[in-house]
Amino acid sequence: MFDAIPYIGKITEVRTPADYVKKLVESVKGSWRNVTYDNWFTSVPLADDLLKDYQLTSIGTLRKNKREIPPSFLPNKSKQPLTSQFAFDQQKTLVSFTPRKNKSVLLLSTMHYNDEINPETSKPVIIQDYNSTKGAVDTFDKMMHSYSSARGTRRWPLRYFYGMIDQAGINSMVLYVDAKHSNAPINQFRSSYLKSLALQLAEPHMKRRLTTNLPRELRCTLHDILNMTEGPPADEPPAKLQKQLRCAMCPRKRDKKVKTSCVKCQVPACSEHRRDICLNCI
Template sequence: MTALRHTGCDSALDPDFEKTVLQWYNESESDVDDNFAESDGEDKVEELSEHIDDTSSEDDEFEERPLQRDGILKGKNGFAWSSREPAKTRTPSRNIVVKVPGIKNARVVIREIDAWAILFTPTILNEIITHTNEEIERQGVKYQPGTKYVHPTDNVEINALLGLLYIAGARKDAHLSVQQMFSSQGPQIYRCIMPEIRFKFLLNCLRFDDKEKRNREDKFSPIRQIWEDFIENCTKSYSPHCYVTIDEQLLGFRGKCPFRVYIGSKPDKYGIKVVCMCDSRTYYMISAIPYIGKNTNPTNESVPMYLVKELSKSIHGTNRNITMDNWFTSVPLAKEMLSSKDLTIVGTIRHNKREIPPSFLPSKNKPVLTSEFAFSDKLTLVSFTPKRNQSVILISTMHADKNVNEVSKKPEIIEFYNSTKGGVDTFDQMAHNYTVFRKTRRWPLRYFYGMLDQAAINAFVLYNVSRNASKITRNKFLQSLGLQLAKPWMESRLSKKISGKLQSEIREVLGLTHISEEEQLGPAPKKLKYIYSTLYMSSFT
């Protein structure tokens, strides 16, 4: 069966791992928005035809197709295929995975914040703090001197800000206005972390690069540095399972952006496109590249080929399989990835590719639920007819046979594609379900919200994979992460001059019961401090 086609990967893991992962996401994603129903990883093969050019062929066109001669089929460009199945052998070397999946470098993960800090390192946070303080200084001239909420920030406060965003995402409050979140009728956790006006001011001042040194020719320059650091951390912290998926994620955004796109099949329709490679089993985002229009590809090759090779760099030479849709898949890419990168691919392929034999294209004469196979070296091409006058065409360098499920009548290649194609779609679905995204007109800030969502999902995978004890749901993970990020800042607020009601609320959130004598009495007045110090000094005279 397909599940055994790759070896050397699953044997090193808990045999119940896949069942456990499924339980995590069933618990945490039970209230997923219905808009994602069409992008579920278990879509039926009939739905694949919606993403493929629906080209029809009349009967006279079918008669003009070249006849098979000695089992040889040829595409329009002369590419030769054989209808004969290769001789069966033991598991090919290209299907033997040589690297064990899991967390790299034996990292220690005890708390939720430990997993998150692997991805959002102090280097990234210091970059944000530096440029945010530069913006605070620029905007400070607009305010009266001594304005209480206008002052530089630091690492503890920025962590608290991010923790507040994560808690709002877990509670699904990110869509609420700031006034609603911080009102007396709202949750007390937000008021305990920071005042409403300081929260708005910090979000307005968040910056991720030096404006004076910005590369004007690079459209992505305002956030490129921290993005590249973040992706590098994601890649080097985790080794994926046997199967990965490459697809598009859309960060919903309707403001002004030089590379905003429209994707009608996505729930948000308009936004910023990110091409991701995710583990098909745990949905961990291994790598990602922002799509910024014509400047996305610095080389002379096609954009899809460039993206696939760049995204898969970390798994080159490991014999893993990549599942992708027809925007990426091509015969030249399949051959190059296998020959020079030691990676197999399985993907749908567009009907206009000239390597496809004419007999594989849709025809009214083809019986429904029938399959046609062709082979060339280590390439396998299959054309399946789900409905009359429709064809779904896939190419695989992982399979080398004509296996068909006797019950569903679908080829094994298509069933494998259906089981692994949802890696990025599920990742995007999870990001939407507990997003920290708040309305903004600044696309760099929108991208930063996307990074926080991506980091939370990856940290959740790292945390659960590293634990031998029982796993937790993603909602509980996010709330715990947010509280751990905000806790040092809330503790520091207790030593400041705040109302007794707010102080008791903070203690309640932090679970503190013991109150020191100094905190009970409050800070001593200045006059009393002077008297105490005078009496103390006079005792020595």
């Protein structure tokens, strides 16, 4: 994902489909990439603007009500199946492909300027390039829903944050796979990649928590996650007190005096609130 526009409800200003396309391609302006869109966005003025002002080519299907389409390019019963018509205008190419009788598919491209047809499928190369690059948004959404960090919430800022996390996870995986030239199946690799990414992001925080006073169960869990072994302390403090003190965890009315303390925090503790363990279990 290069860019996105979040939906935040109904807007007062009037925006055309071309406005959304121009806003989204700002991040790739001047890169001479190709933009693929469907018939809700495709128009001749937009294709001209992307090529001239943004240095981007485009491919898109055209609706049959566009005034720029010649009448002969529209569906006609006299057209034979698997036939194509081409029209060229400066740097644009219009193609009308007839997959079956009384049916036509119209595409506009500024990436192609020829009438090349695949002899095996009898389809124009423009249609094949469109089919190979369309559906990226749907694929991206499907990948996000397959492994999502989102949780049920009515707070829209939190839901927005969940979406950013999911999008960043996919983008970072694509960059990582491209850098490593990995041949692993993307669906199988993504699960292990997200687990590794989450662990690496949380690792500094877990190590910082180990430097504080934590319950033994939580400390052991963190050591297991980080694959760390906690050995006995180098200088173990004495467990015996110089004089009797009141147990810190017993009620004051009991006034229970002890001469033993916790090995780590040295808080006076009686036998009811203290456990004796060996050095291997510390």
